[in-house]
Amino acid sequence: MNRLIVTKTPKVYIGGAFVRSESGRVFPVKDAAGAFFANVPQCTRKDLRNAVEAAAKAGPGWARRTAYNRGQILYRLGEMLESRSSEMAEAIALGAAGRRAALREVVAAVDRLIHYAGWADKYEQVLGSVNPVSSPHFNFTVTEPMGIVGVVAPDAAPLLGLVSLIAPAITSGNTVVALASGTHPYPAVVFGEMLATSDLPGGVVNLLTGFRKELIPTFATHTHLRAITAVADAAERKALRLGGADSVKRVRLVKAEDDTDWFGDAESGLYAIRDLIEFKTTWHPIGA
Amino acid sequence: MLAQPSQAAFRRLLDEIGTVDAVGVEERVAKFTSRSIKKASKVKGLATAVSMVDMTTLEGKDTPGKIASLCQKALRPSEDPSVPPVAAVCVYSAMVRHAKRHVAGTAVKVASVATAFPSGQTGLRTRLAEVRAAVGDGADEIDMVINRGAYLSGDYNRVKDEICAVLEACGGSALKVILEVGELETYDSIRAASFLAMSVLRPGDFIKTSTGKTTSNATLGNTQVMIEAIRDHFLDTGIAISMKPAGGIRTAKQALHYLVAVKETLGDAWLTNARYRFGASSLLNDLLRQLEKERTGAYQAPYYFSETAESY
Known part of the structure; x- marks a missing residue:
């Protein structure tokens, strides 16, 4: 007897839940051979707005956790990805990448998460400082x-690429609203399923799938987003800079036309964390 | 649960005014949330909602200073001059004279909760004295709570008599009668209490859902039961009673849903702040935020519109 085919309806991970786009729209994802694989949500600016609300709700709790605990959670996320690496590799291999290259990418992503897990309770010692002043103050x-x-x-x-941009942001207590690759969104969907089973609180990372053209203007102008970290082409960079100036947000851009080596050491490290934090300097009287 | 002895009296009252089809009400109000209100009509709706807000602070930690800043915001909610002032500021009776100093001579009214808000559990004489004091201090509107103890034990005449007594103490000030729907259990009971109150109220007086001090507040469902009661009362008697849902209305979208309910149940005549109010403390901030979004086209962060220190 022929078995009824059970296909998956991928959903996006927002606020710790799996939701469809509020618009109800989807777009087809094809496998490397060009055959239909699945319809993924085509998120709108309203989905982005909802994701920002979810991120705002999760933010204070995430930022209040100890640096040590955030490190533990990032490490745990690395563990989840490691133990499900073959599933993730299959999702990546749907695109142009071969199976071996896909597995190599998963391994690199796990390593990147572990890298930032280590930084979580160390970046403050390196970036913070005790400054010399000529008065009886610390x-x-x-x-x-x-x-x-x-x-x-x-x-x-x-x-x-997604993990390399998300991980340094959440290491320091930021929350993230991320737009996945437009051409290969499915790995981000699977990544969302892994986030849901990790210890990361819902809403800390929110993943959207959809069209860059539709969503980048809203990313640029939404005043609740404090910073943008994006891989963008020339036109998108202009839109992000203009919108970012209007809404007074920090814009950190990587040129899409540069052939960035995401596997390289240059794409991880302290400076990525530093780019997404604020510095606060305080004076405290000595002996008080 | 209603106490046993009151069943007969409750039944007689319902025979007179009719019961509520609870499932029908739920189904009806679910439709109100599906209207598409965009662009100019949305801006109009948001501005109308701003003009209907009773800006409320009812906390033990209220100070004259806090009342002063509340009043300034009530008079000029936004730097955009096209945004109207709110309808009223709603404060405890001890704060009335402080509020009056700031809004006297403007369109913004001072509403005072009185009658041992929120429980109403003091003697009638004490409650009336509080009302007279608030009116004496210049309160334009009095928000009273009904005697739920008397209502639930079926002593309807006592409930009515007490409302009459408060009404008399109000003099020229408008009265808002808080039914505290969360303690009335059923839609039938809410409808009955609405009619009890309306039977003695003057045109321009309000019935109000709740104090905002209990866990269950205004919902589209219980508000719908009350505005349908207002409609039926108006068709019977020609007396137009006003409505104030209070508590739990926090977002601009919710406010628009409530306005849709008013428009489709009572009509345009009730879409003014003389006939409809929102009792809310944080709603105004979200209304202003959405108006700014409509003006600029960019989504706005809530902390630009709020006094709270949290800025995540």
């Missing part, structure tokens, strides 16, 4: 998370 510079960070992921390396 003068400290300490870091604070910015708030909600918008992420626009590259099409190349659909998992590793």
